[in-house]
């Protein structure tokens with residue numbers, strides 16, 4: 001076993017007069033939950049807030065595996081790492097260039113850290129306009145940098161939920177939210193955040209924060225990781241980080257090449273479809289299928305025992321990982337073939353793609369106007385989850401956000417908030 005933390009936990013014999021209150025008493029509580037591995041930071045088990053032993057070793061192995069200068073474990077997902085990273089690289093009032101299709105955690109960081117965002121609009125994806133966000137072009141970033149020479153930081157999401165990768169050269173510090181890209185080579189950035197649980201064999205909430213290069217003040221970053229993480233980290237989750245790293249050290253080459261071969265075969269198979277269209281993004285581990293109506297496609301798949309990641313507008317998204325078996329991929333291909341053979345469903349309302357709207361007030365200082373919301377300044381986020389990209393953020397003028405039923409939901413949400 002290449003997981004010293006797990007081995008140490010399994011050897012643990014001491015009588016626990018410490019937290020947690022379940023006292024690892026599986027005789028009393030049963031073994032359905034991992035009580036036996038769930039300890040707190042006791043002697044010999046290191047301390048996530050100041051790692052110097054087993055946990056430091058795990059972080060060092062993660063840095064070596066991904067090729068960063070240093071790595072930090074997060075048991076608060078990419079969310080905690082994003083909050084810590086943005087706060088470590090900025091001061092209140094700083095101007096920050098932010099891809100408009102960032103995840104809500106980035107917007108929460110802007111709000112908490114009192115930052116002034118300048119939004120970078122993603123390019124459209126040719127042939128998928130109005131459905132998906134494309135990459136942030138180098139020219140978009142260069143233009144924003146020229147107009148805002150005082151920018152302290154740039155934040156991008158790459159890959160996106162659907163697998164679109166942005167590759168930019170950025171002269172100011174860059175944080176890349178690669179929550180969906182832990183299986184990809186490390187992008188060129190000062191900080192890279194990746195969820196282990198999204199694409200790799202790891203438990204939910206596990207993530208890594210990588211530091212590359214000299215522009216990040218490590219002690220400030222470590223301080224902020226302490227701010228945004230619990231002081232009682234779950235050793236079940238930390239064990240899972242260690243296990244994931246051990247598995248990659250041992251099997252990455254074989255598992256990833258098998259995965260790639262299965263995906264290549266799947267993409268070749270999908271070329272036969274008559275009606276369905278498969279997006280071919282840079283990261284092909286994400287299968288984004290234009291089925292004419294995403295909700296209809298998701299219901300069709302669900303009826304065949306397949307649960308997709310999400311349905312939005314015309315598309316349904318299916319996420320793969322190295323843990324998918326050949327049988328699982330065959331089952332998916334068969335179900336999508338059957339869907340392809342169906343007559344076209346009623347077309348879906350357009351996906352809730354970002355409206356271009358001015359943002360005259362910074363998120364942290366947004367004001368609440370009373371009464372109707374259209375044309376007013378929003379005081380609250382309007383999310384669709386997934387993907388968790390805010391349609392509207394505090395401080396932004398509320399335009400005709402999305403059509404049809406969704407619009408009513410959006411307006412209702414805003415009005416409820418305004419009446420509060």
Ligand SMILES: Cc1ncc(COP(=O)(O)O)c(C=O)c1O
Pocket residue numbers: 076077078079080102103105157160161177179180195205206207387388
């Ligand atoms: C692009 C992106 N960044 C960050 C996050 C947050 O990740 P986590 O759930 O690991 O906190 C998500 C979650 O879906 C995401 O889609």
